[in-house]
Amino acid sequence: MKLISEVKKNAVYDYLYSAIRKGEIKAGDTLTERDLAERLGVSRTPIREAIRKLEEQGVVIHEPHKGAKVITLSAEKAAELYEVRELLEGLAVRKLAQIHTAEMMEELTGYIERAEKKALAKEIEKLSDINSAFHLALARLSGNIYLEVIMNMLQTQINLLMTTSLSYSGRPLENIEEHKKILEAIKLGDGDFAESVAKYHVRQAKIHAMKKIAEGGM
Template sequence: MGREPLVPIKLDSYKPLRELVFETLREAIIKGQLAPGERLMEIQLAEELGVSRTPIREAIRKLELEGLVLMVPRKGAYVASFSLKDVVEVFEIRGALEGLAAALAAERITDQELEELQRHLVRSSELIGNADLDGMVEVDTGFHQILYQASRNERLGQIINNLREQIQRFRQTSLSYPGRMKRAFEEHREIVDAISARDPELARKLAQEHIENAENSIMQVLRLEKPNAPTEES
């Protein structure tokens, strides 16, 4: 019973130790290794990562500010759960912004950026064949990042970036749903075709549908979770 221990921190980076600890815990939460509702025990995490409690404590505070950790008075720190309401609210915003990004990209994208999108499609196809969820999450993130860049609207990218942590967590959950990786790839290909054809309205429509389908996948995953999991808040 219990989860797999986290891998000890490797000091082979120029980054400060506290930043490495923060990134390690953040990634473990996003990937679900530290599950929603799990209590974060400073001593245990320090032992697993091979560090003192101080950087663990600092990382937990930062994760609380990002909404990934919930501090419960007299009980401690827990990995924050997300409810169906959380999903709906984030995806209402994301659908509108992604649609706008795709429409603007259809008007402003460069040939080099189009080539990058095509390369992401090729890589996605390889990852689906290997059932590589982590790799697919990374490529999916990069695909959408190119769309934000190609929109030539920095503020749009900044607004989406404010939802980064929630989006990454939801992305991992969505792509874990059976068949979703393949369908997401097909939806990406349709979006790229619309952008290549310089059709803003079609690109907007397809991007919004893509986000709606991702949301539906997350809903299915949440409904399959344990009945007592704190995900059904209204």
């Protein structure tokens, strides 16, 4: 019985998070337990638990007497998030340049190969998922557990911006080429150079996300 409950909770969370990423549930929208329970055909309990998880991840905020609302990522907040991401990913790639192995590079190359297929198929949400996995792998493979933990904490909000930045025509393949350059830099074993390449990539993603936000895309 508990397993069924967990499946329901995860399914509701996955639905809500996907709908927010796609823009089907928009920034500023209120998540009403009763309406969502009726729409999804479940009790309020998995709805409540899914909303709580989204709140813990910073995707929704609880407002007294109003309920849970999807966050609105202002240009200022998005810029701050990218600023932190640039520092963290720069550090991850610097460390990887010093400790990388053939197995690590094979894993990272696999993400890029899968991403290319999704980019060509124009499956942006699935591409964003692979993109997210690639960046989390950089943190995990760096060997710094604290770096991995912090990146995982931020990733849910970063994913919203990733989907936004990848929505521009031509950006998906451009993004993949930047990933390839990160791997090339890691292989060279030059920490300074690898860090600079990673930071450049994050800044490019920021430019596209900020454009979308300015156009009212978040």
